[in-house]
Amino acid sequence: MEYEAxxxxxxxxxxxTNTKMFCCSANSADEKRPNVNICPVCMAHPGTLPVINKExxxxxxxxxxxxxxxxxxxxxxxxxxxxxxxxxxxYQLSQYEYPLxxxxxxxxxxxxxxxxxxxxxxxxxxxxxGATLIDYNxxxxxxxxxxxxxxxxxxxxxxxxxxxxxxxxxxxxVSNANMEKGEMRVxxxxxxRKTTDxxxxxxxxxxxxxINSFNVMERAVRYELKRQEELVRSGGTVVQETxxxxxxKQITFAQRVKEGSAxxxxxxxxxxxxxxxxxxxxxDTATLAATLPELPHARRERYLTAGIKPDDxxxxxxxxxxxxxxxxxxxxxxxxxxxxxxxxxANDLVKIFRDRDSKNSRDIxxxxxxxxxxxxxxSDSFRKLIDMIRAKKISSRAAKDILAEAAATGNDPEIIAxxxxxxxxxxxxALEAAVQGVIDQNPTVVADYRAGKEAALQFLLGQCMKxxxxxxxxxxxxxxxxxxxxx
Numbered sequence: 223m224e225y226e227a228x229x230x231x232x233x234x235x236x237x238x239t240n241t242k243m244f245c246c247s248a249n250s251a252d253e254k255r256p257n258v259n260i261c262p263v264c265m266a267h268p269g270t271l272p273v274i275n276k277e278x279x280x281x282x283x284x285x286x287x288x289x290x291x292x293x294x295x296x297x298x299x300x301x302x303x304x305x306x307x308x309x310x311x312x313y314q315l316s317q318y319e320y321p322l323x324x325x326x327x328x329x330x331x332x333x334x335x336x337x338x339x340x341x342x343x344x345x346x347x348x349x350x351x352g353a354t355l356i357d358y359n360x361x362x363x364x365x366x367x368x369x370x371x372x373x374x375x376x377x378x379x380x381x382x383x384x385x386x387x388x389x390x391x392x393x394x395x396v397s398n399a400n401m402e403k404g405e406m407r408v409x410x411x412x413x414x415r416k417t418t419d420x421x422x423x424x425x426x427x428x429x430x431x432x433i434n435s436f437n438v439m440e441r442a443v444r445y446e447l448k449r450q451e452e453l454v455r456s457g458g459t460v461v462q463e464t465x466x467x468x469x470x471k472q473i474t475f476a477q478r479v480k481e482g483s484a485x486x487x488x489x490x491x492x493x494x495x496x497x498x499x500x501x502x503x504x505x506d507t508a509t510l511a512a513t514l515p516e517l518p519h520a521r522r523e524r525y526l527t528a529g530i531k532p533d534d535x536x537x538x539x540x541x542x543x544x545x546x547x548x549x550x551x552x553x554x555x556x557x558x559x560x561x562x563x564x565x566x567x568a569n570d571l572v573k574i575f576r577d578r579d580s581k582n583s584r585d586i587x588x589x590x591x592x593x594x595x596x597x598x599x600x601s602d603s604f605r606k607l608i609d610m611i612r613a614k615k616i617s618s619r620a621a622k623d624i625l626a627e628a629a630a631t632g633n634d635p636e637i638i639a640x641x642x643x644x645x646x647x648x649x650x651x652a653l654e655a656a657v658q659g660v661i662d663q664n665p666t667v668v669a670d671y672r673a674g675k676e677a678a679l680q681f682l683l684g685q686c687m688k689x690x691x692x693x694x695x696x697x698x699x700x701x702x703x704x705x706x707x708x709x
Contacts, residue, residue, distance in 0.1 A: 223417055224416060224417060225414045225415065225416060225417065225451050225454070226375065226414065226415060226416075226417050227374075227375050227376060227412070227413075227414060227443075227447050228372045228373075228374075228375075228412075228413045228414065228415055228424050228425065228427075229372065229374035229375065229376075229377075229379075229380050229410060229411065229412055229413075229443060230334075230369070230370050230371060230372035230373075230374065230410075230411040230427075231368075231369075231370045231374065231380060231383065231384065231408060231409070231410055231411070232367065232368070232369050232370075232408075232409040232410075232411065232429075233367070233368045233369075233370075233384060233387060233406065233407070233408050233409075234341075234365055234366065234367050234406070234407045234409075235365070235366045235368075235387075235391055235396075235397040235399050235405065235406045235407075236249075236251065236341060236360075236363050236364065236365055236366075236397060236398075236404075236405045236406075237249075237278050237281050237282075237363075237364040237365070237366055237396055237397055238281075238395065238396060238397055238398060239275055239277045239278050239281070239364050240277075241275060242259075242264055242275070242340070242362040242363050242364065243272075243274075243275050243278055243315070243338070243339075243340040243341075243362055243363065243364040243365070244263060244264070244272030244273060244274065244275065244315060244340060244362060244494075245261050245263035245264045245272065245273070245362060246261065246263075247259045247260055247261045247263075247264050247362065249363050249364065250359070251398070251400075251403055251404075251405055253359050256355070256357040256358075256359065257357055257358050257359060258359065259359040260358045260359065260361070263362070264310065264340075264358070264361050264362035265310050265358060265361070266310040266311040266312075271493050272315065272491075272493055272494055274299070274494060274495075274497070275364055278338060278364035279322065279338060279497075279499075279505075280504075280505065280510070281364075281366070281394075281396040281397075282322045282323060282336055282337070282338050282366050282396075283322060283323065283499070283505060283510055284394055284396060284510050284513060284514065285323065285336055285366065285368075285390070285391070285394060285396060286322065286323030286326065286336055287507055287510045287511050287514060288390055288394060288514055288517055289323070289326030289327065289328055289333055289336070289390075290325075290326045290327060291323045291324060291325045291326030291333060291336065292323070292324045292325050292326075293322070293323060293499065293507055293510075294320060294321065294322050294323070294324070294499060295498060295499055295500050296320055296496065296497070296498060296499075297317065297320045297321070297322050297496065297497050297499065298317070298319075298320050298490050298491075298494070298496040298497070299315050299316070299317055299338075299490070299491045299494045300315075300316055300317060300318040300319070300488045300489060300490055300491060301313040301314070301315065301316075301487075301488065301489055301490075301491050302314040302315075302316045302318070302339075302486045302488055303486055303487045303488075304485075304486060306342070307343075307345065307354070307356055308342040308343035308344065308345050308356055308361070309342055309343070309361075310343065310358065310361055314339060314340060314342070315339060315340050315491055315494070316337065316338075316339035316340075316367075316488075317337035317338060317339060318483070318488040319488075320496075321335040321336065321337035322336060322337055322338055322499075323335060323336035323337070324336075328383060328386055328387060328390065329379075329382055329383050329386045329519075331370050331371070331373060331374060331379075331383045332370065332371040332373055333368065333369070333370055333371070334369040334370060334371050335368075335369050336366060336367070336368045336369075337366075337367055338364065338365070338366060338367075339365050339367060340361070340362045340363065340364065340365060341360050341361065341362065341363040341364075341365040342360065342361060343356050343357060343358045343359075343360055343361040344356070344357040344359070344360045344404075360404075366396070366397070368387065370383070372411065372413075372424060372427075377439070377440040377441075377443035377444045377447070378440060380410060380439060380440065380443055381436045381437070381439060381440045384408050384436055384439065385436055386518065386519075387399075388401075388406060389518040389539065389540065390517065390518055391406070393515055393516075393517060393518055394514065394515070401434055401435055401436070402434070402435070407433070408433050408436070408439050409429055409430060409431050409433065410429070410430045410433070410439060410442065410443050410446075411427045411428070411429050411430075412427060412428050412429075412430060412443055412446045412447060412450070413425035413426055413427040413428065413450070413460070414447060414450045414451055414454065414460075425450070425454075425460060426459075426460040426461065426462050427462060428446060428450070428460065428461075428462065428463055428464075428465055428474075429463075429464045429465070430442050430443065430446055430464075430465050430466070430467060430474055431464055431465070431466055431467075431477070432466040432467045433467055438467060438469060441467075441472065442467040442474060445472065445473060445474055446465070446474050449473075449474065461476075461479075462479070463476055463477070463478065463479050464476075464477045464478050464479075465477055518539050521538070521539050521545070522535050522536065522539045525538055525539070528552075528557075528560060529557065529560075529561055530560075530561070530564050531564070531568075533568075534564055534565075534567075534568040537568055537572070538568075543597065544567060544568070544571070544572060544597075547567065547571075547597055547601060547604075548563070548564060548567050550601035551563045551567070551601045551604050551605055551608070552564075555605070555608075558612070559608055559609075559612060562608055562611065562612065563604070563605075563608045566604075566607070566608070566621070566625065567604075570622055570625055570626075571597065571599075571604075571625065571629065574598075574625065574626055574629050574630075575597055575598075575629070578598075578629075578630075597629065598628070598629035598630060598631075598632060599625070599628045599629045599632065600632075603628055603632075603634060603635055604625075604628075606634070606635045606636060607621060607624060607625060607628070607635040610635065610636065610639065614646060614695050615639070615645055615646055616639055616644055616645060616646055616692075616693075617644075617646055617687070617692050617693070617694065617695065617696055618696075619687065619692040619696075620639065620644040620646075620692040620693065623642070623644065623692070624638050624639055624642075624644060627642075643691055643693060644691065644692060644693055645693055646693050646694050646695050652690070653690075653694060653698075653699060653702055654702070656686050656689045656690050656694075657686055657699070657702050657703050657706050658706065659689065660682055660685045660686050660689060660703075661682070661703075661706055661707065663685075664681075664682060664685065667681055667682055668682070668707065671707055672707065679700075679703065679704070679707075682703055682707075683696065683699060683700050683703055686699055686703060687699065
């Protein structure tokens with residue numbers, strides 16, 4: 223390859239706090255009424271003074287601990303000056319020289335910094351009239367910005383990083399990070415360099431905005447890399463600029479020349495005190511680390527170490543409804559039972575749940591601890607089902623039917639199996655009669671098997687299981703069938 227990609231990400235996430243970053247107005251992403259969560263402070267009325275939201279600072283520091291970053295001792299807030307209708311003050315309160323968090327890694331990607339700022343208002347464009355309306359409910363909401371080093375080498379790696387960060391934020395409980403609600407926004411800085419260039423020599427970067435999903439980000443980055451390479455190969459020059467993404471045309475388009483830090487005229491905000499975090503109780507690394515849950519990468523590794531298939535492990539990490547349920551079922555189980563349980567959860571129970579309620583099939587981390595109520599079956603009942611399978615009391619085919627019934631009704635699996643006649647029969651006479659009856663009724667298939675067609679055996683076995691309504695051990699039944707056919 224003559225060229226290679228250099229990608230850095232800037233990711234904003236709204237924090238889950240009760241109030242905004244510098245005032246007591248409510249922080250509610252679900253508020254539908256415009257301009258109700260506002261006050262003189264977030265609307266920048268003359269004479270008002272901001273006050274730092276302590277919980278927002280704590281949230282960013284917890285993210286830093288989870289990333290293995292360095293937490294600042296000294297920090298301050300700066301004014302980032304630019305003028306736009308969605309910015310009531312005419313400047314944004316952000317952090318420039320002294321961010322709360324520096325360094326760290328996630329998914330093998332180095333982090334530059336994580337800092338805290340306030341969000342802007344929402345611009346609502348009316349295509350019918352051409353008017354633009356401003357909703358200031360979001361103005362002043364605590365906003366975390368994470369910046370990566372330019373070390374990402376592909377669109378796919380960028381997508382993996384962003385998805386893992388979303389998981390981390392949700393596990394920590396600091397942000398809902400729903401991209402469709404604008405609670406998490408991703409911007410990609412993209413450039414290409416010749417593979418023969420010395421390390422540290424980068425091409426001209428282009429920032430891509432208007433990205434509303436991880437898949438869109440990957441498509442936009444792939445397109446931009448291709449556009450830049452074709453431009454350079456044809457003798458053109460890449461311009462440092464901000465580009466948007468046109469989803470209808472599947473292309474990036476020029477928006478404006480990219481600003482530099484000097485354009486924003488940063489300076490420390492005179493209305494906010496600087497902070498010495500070491501002087502604040504509970505803000506030290508050890509205390510913050512004690513508040514962290516099991517993090518996504520650790521949970522994934524725990525599953526993989528236990529022998530869980532990678533796809534199933536990823537399911538349990540991404541969707542904690544199933545992950546928490548699996549943990550409850552697996553607690554105290556032997557290895558064989560754990561793996562069998564995982565197979566039925568990741569395949570059968572997931573399918574039952576998603577078929578029943580497709581709107582809940584998205585990869586959403588539920589904060590509802592009542593997992594049994596959501597999935598329709600308790601972990602104890604599920605363990606009964608697994609124990610019955612391992613004890614050969616029911617067949618795998620019957621287990622699927624029992625699971626579907628138990629998830630729909632909440633009834634005990636043993637009772638369902640008994641009522642529906644799904645317990646595997648141990649009656650040798652009944653097995654003999656079923657096998658002989660199938661052999662007598664299918665002379666052509668029997669002849670095919672005896673002529674060497676192995677597939678015929680599976681047909682006959684299926685017919686035997688059908689006669690017995692799945693209430694037989696297929697292995698034992700297969701052995702008996704082979705014995706009869708060999709006679």
